Amino acid sequence: MSDLDALFEAARTVRKRAYAPYSNFLVGAALRAPDGTVFTGCNVENASYPVSVCAEGGAVSAMIAAGYREIAEAVVVGDAALCTPCGVCRQRLKEFGTDDLIVHVADLNGIKRSFSMDELLPAAFELEHKKD
Ligand code: THU
Secondary structure: OOHHHHHHHHHHHHHOOOEOOOOOOOEEEEEEOOOOOEEEEEOEOOOOHHHOEOHHHHHHHHHHHOOOOOEEEEEEEEOOOOOOOOHHHHHHHHHHEEEEEEEEEEEOOEEEEEEEHHHHOOOOOOOOOOOO
């Protein structure tokens, strides 16, 4: 299995653990660090809707808690035509993405499209302490 296939499988597997009783839309995200370590997250909703956390947010938090700072490749899986990261999550991914980060967007059957970070978030806001 290729690294990308494994990343897709990790995202598809964690998606099944999503807590999404309000939207019924389950999402899984898997991030690969430059050394190959993989971190995953799923969306966690709340009765107070804005409290919800996206799959990408959970995966970024898991990565940071493990002491990592860089994302080389990411896969987001949702049961939709194109489950692209929301605007907030694009900013989250940008914070930690390597210069050549690719974000793959998948449905349950496989990757549908792949985006550079510049395609997802052109003219992104950044500050000098990024990745400190
Ligand atoms: N969602 C994610 O977790 N990631 C995405 O990339 C798109 C949307 C979640 C948020 C909410 O729990 C549900 O999907 C419906 O919007």
